Amino acid sequence: MRIQLFITVVCVVVTLEVVLRSAPANGPALCNTCPPGFELTDANLCKLRSLYQQYESGQGDDPGVGGLKTALPAVRDGFTPQQIDLGRYLFFDPVLSGDGTVSCATCHQPAKGFSDGLKTSVGLHNTKLKRAAPSLWNVAFYKKFFWDARATSLEEQMTGPLYSADEMGTTREQLLKTLNGIAPYRDMFEEAFPDRASGAIRLDEIYTAITAFESSLISLNSRYDQYAHGYPEALNKAEIEGLNIFRSFVARCAECHTPPLFTNQQVAVIGLAPPEGSAFDPGAQETFHDASLRGAFKVPSLRNIDRTAPYTHAGRFDSLREMMTFYSAGRGHEAPRNEKLHIHWHIWEPKLTDYEMDRLVDFVKTLTDESFMPRAPETVPSGLAIDKNTDQKTQASLSPTTH
Ligand code: HEC
């Protein structure tokens, strides 16, 4: 059973690409409708519409940690359809990197939950980074970014990968020069930012457009959500058992992975050992200059978790089942002896049985929803090839689960 929860108008991206090919000097016409899940206002702004908004009054019949009808935090919306669509082209265009080989989508691949399937990401010139690429679904709701919570906006966050020599390796000057040198982009920015005084593309416009696209990646229509909105048949018996373990005082998962985003957006020390041969990652200790946060990381959302293996900030576990074994094996069992870690008080000794761990896996797999998956452009205005991992064909195989 699949319930249509949103009124959606999907932009016909295919026609746009035809326009691009027949008129290469001009940018492709940008989409003038909002992505699915968003409603266009009279001021030409896309506003999110979600069934969770009905719980905003806090009157849900099941409030509190782990409650089904919990309200969403504030969302970053209100971008124009044109800005969102421009951001989509920029996100997939490797011209944003220093040597034209790496795009945001290289490490945030749609088919892999906007992660990359690697233990830790690989940047420019095959440089191995020290952390894993997080999913980008629902980043519109986050207040802090990066595993160590060191950025406070999407705009600030992206200056990390763009200007890091190990990731995309460009500079502000190069980025502006490159994009301003591509006629289709000049037209597209003109269309997306019609009120500007100058004709040249500005950095803040680039950041706004990419933020607009990222903020459109909404995943709130999983089978779990249908269950939460009052359709009990959306989950089977094993999955409901898993949900109850997840919310239980024994497992305490929902204390940190709090619905509906399945993160409370805080940092916590769960006491993982570093991967073989790697130094211990201090995580949020460095962001907040606080020794009690040594080894603390942002609580990751569990939405679309079935797509984003391997798990944790350093890709420690290949499967969800291994992750459950970690939680069950007891507080601090992995913590390096030479580290004084302040493991979070919700990490305890749940001593889950194999049966319970299997049900937890069943449950978190119900958090998959890719029905608002954007399409990768077939071509980008720079004319550079799009990474083969990020193309349409990969995504075509990804029809959302139907029940
Ligand atoms: C070379 C791989 C790579 C590229 C290219 C890359 N990222 Fe990332 N991204 C990562 C990794 C790794 C992290 C986590 C780093 C950390 O926490 O220290 C990350 C983190 C993020 C986050 C934070 C998510 C969260 O939940 O905190 C966002 C948002 C993001 N990237 C967006 C982008 C955008 C937009 C671009 C293009 C401008 C981009 N990334 C390019 C690998 C990459």
Ligand code: HEC
């Ligand atoms: C004290 C808060 C806390 C509790 C309780 C907790 N987690 Fe986590 N969880 C985290 C943090 C923080 C991370 C990231 C740790 C890291 O990467 O170093 C994480 C990571 C994960 C991941 C990997 C996510 C990814 O994207 O890589 C899964 C899956 C997970 N937790 C499931 C659970 C389950 C199931 C439970 C209950 C048995 C649970 N968690 C209890 C804080 C918590």
